[in-house]
Amino acid sequence: MDKHIPVMLDEVKKFLQVKNDQKYIDATVGAGGYTEAILIQGGEVLGIDQDPKSLEIAQKRLNACPGVFKLIRGNFSNLTKIASENGFSQVSGIVFDLGFASFQVDEATYGLSFQRVGPLDMRLDPDLAVNAADLINALSKSQLTELFFKYGEEPKAKAIAQAIVKSRQVAPIKTTTQLVEIIQGIYGNRKTKINPATKVFQALRIAVNSELDNLNLVLPQALTLLNKGGRLVIVSFHSGEDRIVKNYFKEQEELGKIKVITEKPIGPTVIEIENNPRARSAKLRVIEKI
Numbered sequence: 001m002d003k004h005i006p007v008m009l010d011e012v013k014k015f016l017q018v019k020n021d022q023k024y025i026d027a028t029v030g031a032g033g034y035t036e037a038i039l040i041q042g043g044e045v046l047g048i049d050q051d052p053k054s055l056e057i058a059q060k061r062l063n064a065c066p067g068v069f070k071l072i073r074g075n076f077s078n079l080t081k082i083a084s085e086n087g088f089s090q091v092s093g094i095v096f097d098l099g100f101a102s103f104q105v106d107e108a109t110y111g112l113s114f115q116r117v118g119p120l121d122m123r124l125d126p127d128l129a130v131n132a133a134d135l136i137n138a139l140s141k142s143q144l145t146e147l148f149f150k151y152g153e154e155p156k157a158k159a160i161a162q163a164i165v166k167s168r169q170v171a172p173i174k175t176t177t178q179l180v181e182i183i184q185g186i187y188g189n190r191k192t193k194i195n196p197a198t199k200v201f202q203a204l205r206i207a208v209n210s211e212l213d214n215l216n217l218v219l220p221q222a223l224t225l226l227n228k229g230g231r232l233v234i235v236s237f238h239s240g241e242d243r244i245v246k247n248y249f250k251e252q253e254e255l256g257k258i259k260v261i262t263e264k265p266i267g268p269t270v271i272e273i274e275n276n277p278r279a280r281s282a283k284l285r286v287i288e289k290i
Helices: 009-016 033-040 052-062 076-085 102-106 132-138 141-152 157-170 176-187 198-208 211-225 239-254 270-275
Strands: 023-026 044-049 069-073 091-097 226-236 258-260 283-289
Touching: 009 033, 009 091, 009 226, 009 283, 023 033, 033 044, 033 052, 033 091, 044 052, 044 076, 052 069, 076 211, 091 211, 132 141, 132 157, 132 198, 141 157, 141 198, 157 176, 176 198, 198 211, 211 226, 211 239, 226 239, 239 258, 239 283
Parallel strands: 023 044, 023 091, 044 069, 091 226
Antiparallel strands: 226 283, 258 283
16 A cells, blocks of 8 residues: 655645535545545545546555545546535635656556656556557657647757657657657766656656646636635646646736735755655645635
């Protein structure tokens, strides 16, 4: 059983302000860490995740928990529908962790890690029609360039796209290792702060799972579901995600619909980053519905 502690758990608990017998939504349940904390504090939880493996892990973890919870498989882009079908039309708080669970990175079959040999998949919902290999082998050079630059902010996007097109003419690119070798061929032995493959893998994962589109779709739904005084807590890991959240919060504050609780995003503590290096890019933002 995965007992991984989710990112900024203490901060999430503090800002969510869980009250006894109130309803909460964990829109990205993952391994169940946030849901567990809400249940322990006396809340009732609807947990949503698109990955069946995540739900299995969360179910095992939460079975030992006090309190009432429901776990539903689905994409949070359908939040209103899922919430209303399960009796959570009005809630006191909603939390999103826009990253992915540690086990998803560590398990090679997802193809999320450039450090593991696996299929170039990256789908968090196995029922999605298109995977990362499909994009790598079908998109044109200019489309790949745009994808790597837009979602990964990859400075060598054009050169990497060109190398991919050249390589796939010989044989299809199907594994994480093949893609990593192509990227390393562009970067050579230059020392970089982060692995050269990081940004391309990030861009592909975002595209495959429509992450930014889904985030744009869910924010208005989340705000509608909140009771007055209810809180929305979002942990993001990518500048594109954080920008969407920041801009939406600013716009809603100007309309007088919310109060922004975190004027600037909150990051993890030095101790947390030492214990969990994957938390280093996390940013937490919170609003309260007026």
